[in-house]
Amino acid sequence: MEKLTQKDNLPSSTQFSEFWRKFKKNRMGLVGLVMLAAITFVAVFAPLIAPHRSSSILNVGVSDIYKAPSAQHIFGTDDAGADVFTNFIYGARVSLTVGFFAAFISIVIGGVLGIVAGFFGGRVENILMRFTDIMLVIPDLPLMVVIVALTKPSLLNIIFVIGLLGWTTTARMVRSQTLAVKSRKFVLRARAIGSSQFHIIRRHIFPLVTPILVVQAVLVVSLAVLNESTLSFLGLGDPTVLSWGQMLNYAFGRGAMSTGAWWALVVPGFGIVWVVLGLTLLGQGLEQVLNPRLDTHHLMPGRPNVKSTSVALSRNETQPASGKSLLEVQNLSVNYVTEGQLSARAVESVSFTLKEGELIGLVGESGCGKTTLMLALLQLLPSAGQIVNGQVLFGGRDLTTLSDDEMNTVRWSEISIVFQGAMNALNPVRSVGDQIAEAIKKHLTGFPSDKISTRVVELLDLVGIAADHKDHFPHQYSGGMRQRAMIAMALACNPQIIIADEPTTALDVMIQAQILELLNSLRTKLGLAIIFVTHDLGVVAEMCDRVLVMYGGVTAEYADVDIIYNEAKHPYTQELLKAFPDLTRPKKKLSSIPGYPPRLDALPAGCRFAPRCPVVFERCHQEQPSLHQMDGNRHIASCHLLEASK
Amino acid sequence: MNKERLLEVRGLKKYFEAGRPALFSRDIRKVHAVDGVDFQLRHSEVIALVGESGCGKSTLALLLMGLEDPTAGTVTFEGRDITHLNDNERKDLRRKIQMIFQDPYESLNPTQTIEEIVNEPLLVHGIAKDKRERDERVKKAMEDSGLKPAEVYLNRFPHELSGGQRQRVVIAAALVLEPEILLADEPVSMLDVSIRAEIINLLAELRITRQIAVIFITHDLGSVGFFADRVAVMYLGRIVEIGTMLEVLEKPQHPYTKALISVIPVPNPRLRRKRIILQGETPNPIDLPTGCRFHPRCPVAISACKINDPSFVSRSNSHQTACLLLVK
Numbered sequence: 013m014e015k016l017t018q019k020d021n022l023p024s025s026t027q028f029s030e031f032w033r034k035f036k037k038n039r040m041g042l043v044g045l046v047m048l049a050a051i052t053f054v055a056v057f058a059p060l061i062a063p064h065r066s067s068s069i070l071n072v073g074v075s076d077i078y079k080a081p082s083a084q085h086i087f088g089t090d091d092a093g094a095d096v097f098t099n100f101i102y103g104a105r106v107s108l109t110v111g112f113f114a115a116f117i118s119i120v121i122g123g124v125l126g127i128v129a130g131f132f133g134g135r136v137e138n139i140l141m142r143f144t145d146i147m148l149v150i151p152d153l154p155l156m157v158v159i160v161a162l163t164k165p166s167l168l169n170i171i172f173v174i175g176l177l178g179w180t181t182t183a184r185m186v187r188s189q190t191l192a193v194k195s196r197k198f199v200l201r202a203r204a205i206g207s208s209q210f211h212i213i214r215r216h217i218f219p220l221v222t223p224i225l226v227v228q229a230v231l232v233v234s235l236a237v238l239n240e241s242t243l244s245f246l247g248l249g250d251p252t253v254l255s256w257g258q259m260l261n262y263a264f265g266r267g268a269m270s271t272g273a274w275w276a277l278v279v280p281g282f283g284i285v286w287v288v289l290g291l292t293l294l295g296q297g298l299e300q301v302l303n304p305r306l307d308t309h310h311l312m313p314g315r316p317n318v319k320s321t322s323v324a325l326s327r328n329e330t331q332p333a334s335g336k337s338l339l340e341v342q343n344l345s346v347n348y349v350t351e352g353q354l355s356a357r358a359v360e361s362v363s364f365t366l367k368e369g370e371l372i373g374l375v376g377e378s379g380c381g382k383t384t385l386m387l388a389l390l391q392l393l394p395s396a397g398q399i400v401n402g403q404v405l406f407g408g409r410d411l412t413t414l415s416d417d418e419m420n421t422v423r424w425s426e427i428s429i430v431f432q433g434a435m436n437a438l439n440p441v442r443s444v445g446d447q448i449a450e451a452i453k454k455h456l457t458g459f460p461s462d463k464i465s466t467r468v469v470e471l472l473d474l475v476g477i478a479a480d481h482k483d484h485f486p487h488q489y490s491g492g493m494r495q496r497a498m499i500a501m502a503l504a505c506n507p508q509i510i511i512a513d514e515p516t517t518a519l520d521v522m523i524q525a526q527i528l529e530l531l532n533s534l535r536t537k538l539g540l541a542i543i544f545v546t547h548d549l550g551v552v553a554e555m556c557d558r559v560l561v562m563y564g565g566v567t568a569e570y571a572d573v574d575i576i577y578n579e580a581k582h583p584y585t586q587e588l589l590k591a592f593p594d595l596t597r598p599k600k601k602l603s604s605i606p607g608y609p610p611r612l613d614a615l616p617a618g619c620r621f622a623p624r625c626p627v628v629f630e631r632c633h634q635e636q637p638s639l640h641q642m643d644g645n646r647h648i649a650s651c652h653l654l655e656a657s658k
Numbered sequence: 659m660n661k662e663r664l665l666e667v668r669g670l671k672k673y674f675e676a677g678r679p680a681l682f683s684r685d686i687r688k689v690h691a692v693d694g695v696d697f698q699l700r701h702s703e704v705i706a707l708v709g710e711s712g713c714g715k716s717t718l719a720l721l722l723m724g725l726e727d728p729t730a731g732t733v734t735f736e737g738r739d740i741t742h743l744n745d746n747e748r749k750d751l752r753r754k755i756q757m758i759f760q761d762p763y764e765s766l767n768p769t770q771t772i773e774e775i776v777n778e779p780l781l782v783h784g785i786a787k788d789k790r791e792r793d794e795r796v797k798k799a800m801e802d803s804g805l806k807p808a809e810v811y812l813n814r815f816p817h818e819l820s821g822g823q824r825q826r827v828v829i830a831a832a833l834v835l836e837p838e839i840l841l842a843d844e845p846v847s848m849l850d851v852s853i854r855a856e857i858i859n860l861l862a863e864l865r866i867t868r869q870i871a872v873i874f875i876t877h878d879l880g881s882v883g884f885f886a887d888r889v890a891v892m893y894l895g896r897i898v899e900i901g902t903m904l905e906v907l908e909k910p911q912h913p914y915t916k917a918l919i920s921v922i923p924v925p926n927p928r929l930r931r932k933r934i935i936l937q938g939e940t941p942n943p944i945d946l947p948t949g950c951r952f953h954p955r956c957p958v959a960i961s962a963c964k965i966n967d968p969s970f971v972s973r974s975n976s977h978q979t980a981c982l983l984l985v986k
Contacts, residue, residue, distance in 0.1 A: 197764035205779045206752030219769040520710040525921035550923025573927045591855040598883035604856035
């Protein structure tokens with residue numbers, strides 16, 4: 013079993029503290045929160061803060077009406093001679109009370125309807141959502157005006173009217189989130205356990221809908237505050253309490269504009285803007301923190317990073333690739349740097365050579381740096397990734413020193429890539445033929461435009477797709493056909509090298525066999541060299557000439573395919589082989605490698621495989637093994653045992 | 659091994675409606691997801707259901723779990739028909755048959771701790787009301803699933819675990835109910851090779867220590883090798899060949915089985931073999947081919963295959979194949 017460190021034993025952080033950690037970094041959300049907290053504080057402690065009593069309209073004379081701001085009344089007085097600032101503070105109480113309670117009603121109704129409609133589906137959903145649509149179509153404000161005008165304009169009525177009309181967007185958002193959550197496998201698992209529907213809603217749907225509800229609640233409060241102000245401004249507010257809208261109404265209706273008493277209008281207006289702005293900022297901030305789909309920026313490929321110059325000194329010593337070797341990777345190292353700090357040494361000192369027409373397999377478990385290495389070859393690393401050492405020699409040039417523009421002439425036209433998961437790599441709204449044509453236009457600038465269509469058909473034919481499928485969309489393709497289309501796209505500019513990153517992982521065995529056969533035939537037909545990234549040792553044995561086994565970002569072993577499978581020297585390679593099922597020996601028990609690959613941000617001090625190695629000895633924990641060459645240069649492995657046996 | 663039949667599936671069918679071919683057409687097109695499946699499962703036996711996507715194996719799993727109602731046919735568990743149960747009976751049955759899913763990243767609720775996840779089935783079924791007894795059971799299920807020591811994992815969230823550990827949590831949440839059958843739907847296809855072996859070995863262990871029968875659904879014959887007692891190969895909603903693991907792997911009879919076996923990569927470059935690569939993909943299960951449903955892709959089909967739907971031919975007591983070429 014995996015050894016657990018002290019750190020692992022600490023109790024896991026609660027979800028709230030995790031949320032707070034992220035939220036603290038969100039400036040917009042924090043500003044909103046502070047704004048809201050300030051006005052709430054003012055509302056709660058109104059009697060302590062207000063300079064005058066709320067109904068201090070004693071001894072009002074004509075001269076007290078619309079008095080300009082002064083030391084006694086810092087924001088002047090209103091039409092009744094009352095202190096505007098005091099009214100503003102007490103008005104916050106009314107506006108916020110209406111806002112919070114009305115929003116509470118809306119959120120409860122919207123949440124319940126949304127969850128019920130989304131979860132139960134069918135007729136229930138139809139009826140509820142049509143009802144929601146009708147409510148959504150009716151303009152809220154006129155309806156509110158009518159209802160409030162027909163009923164007694166009390167505060168309670170206003171709360172209910174606003175609350176009962178403000179739930180529609182919430183219902184729709186909650187429904188779509190519920191639909192998304194419902195289709196996830198853990199809900200099916202909960203059903204398989206025997207959970208009741210109520211239990212599933214409470215335990216599995218609701219917790220995942222909550223983030224949406226929280227964001228929505230904040231926005232609904234601001235809407236409710238606005239609605240209340242509008243109603244009061246229109247004279248439909250509760251005349252016995254003074255909200256900001258009511259203040260505006262009185263000031264507007266009783267000559268504040270004509271007497272130039274701007275303060276009577278600006279101060280309550282400011283209150284409304286303050287609350288709505290604060291809530292909106294808070295809502296936006298919460299959304300950014302709580303909605304995981306908005307939090308992907310660090311994964312996007314950034315501008316390729318130019319290698320730091322201090323380590324690139326040896327470049328002029330190297331001769332351009334000679335003879336048959338096509339691509340030569342020398343001592344390539346990639347670090348991930350986040351917030352200025354080294355977070356992971358993802359690839360360290362990896363070297364390999366790819367010859368013309370050769371198929372090299374790049375093998376290792378997930379998180380061993382395979383994909384990072386491939387992205388580094390093409391200078392497609394995410395913005396946090398930096399090539400810190402080494403060279404990628406191709407056609408007499410070191411690709412790591414090329415600018416983005418120069419690299420664009422290499423990428424796709426010389427070296428192209430076929431990604432895992434063809435569905436995500438194809439644009440769903442454009443036909444497959446279109447997308448292939450675009451690849452040609454983009455990368456082969458001089459290509460005659462009248463011949464593009466013929467070329468597309470030719471490419472599709474090459475990968476075994478009939479020409480009449482050219483105008484079909486990706487969703488009309490099966491998984492295997494999509495992967496073929498991806499290969500056609502990769503071939504669009506006659507590249508010399510194709511990098512195939514787990515091209516068959518998500519496919520059925522028969523489709524996998526078809527794709528492998530296709531790659532093999534393309535290789536002989538077009539003389540392609542292929543780098544095949546995979547964790548499937550069977551595929552490697554069937555396909556590859558040379559194999560590079562990676563572990564924890566470094567080369568574990570690098571040799572001809574026959575040597576890897578029959579005379580592997582590195583314990584990792586040996587263990588990996590024992591874990592792989594072999595149909596020709598069905599009785600063989602599989603042995604697994606205990607534990608997991610090291611996290612690249614917490615690499616062990618010595619050999620990276622030492623914590624899982626069955627033949628580990630003391631030196632392995634202290635010292636990283638160097639690459640050990642055998643059989644000339646054909647077989648390389650990094651293991652201390654090899655030196656000991658020498 | 660107790661030879662008594664634990665689960666018996668007879669003539670099981672599930673058709674889904676797929677809308678009308680035209681707006682005002684009368685007939686409704688049907689997806690023949692599962693189209694007449696028969697097999698038996700004995701106590702603590704491991705049977706592998708093998709087939710490509712679209713062969714109906716996942717629908718079959720949902721039918722066996724009672725998560726879908728069959729169109730026709732019966733499933734008998736310990737002599738009792740379980741296809742038509744009311745909610746309470748169904749809930750009781752759930753304790754006996756548990757399921758493991760393909761994607762351990764999707765099958766755990768990200769907002770629950772591991773303890774809550776493993777404990778949940780006990781709460782749902784009102785088993786072990788006493789907190790201490792419950793904790794004991796949770797701990798035992800976790801340690802039996804290889805999450806040792808359990809304390810380390812209890813307060814964690816799924817995102818803090820690796821794929822293999824998550825799959826162990828799913829297994830623990832199934833074991834906590836002490837089921838008699840585990841239905842594993844592609845439980846390792848999303849995992850790394852080194853971890854696959856770990857999970858398969860764990861399942862192999864459980865059938866010995868806990869006497870659990872396993873229905874292992876997979877598209878990869880290679881991954882079930884040593885572990886399965888019997889193998890059933892499915893194509894377009896039906897079983898086309900069933901036999902003991904050695905019979906099917908070493909003497910496959912059906913041309914489809916032969917092809918499937920031939921394309922499984924062998925991890926030895928000295929054994930690169932001739933592969934029988936079937937062209938095209940499984941036809942859609944709406945418009946089934948006439949006769950033998952495999953004939954359009956069959957490399958050895960004869961004209962009779964287009965007309966006659968083959969029935970099973972026995973090669974031995976345990977080995978049956980549905981292929982016209984075997985009829986003498």
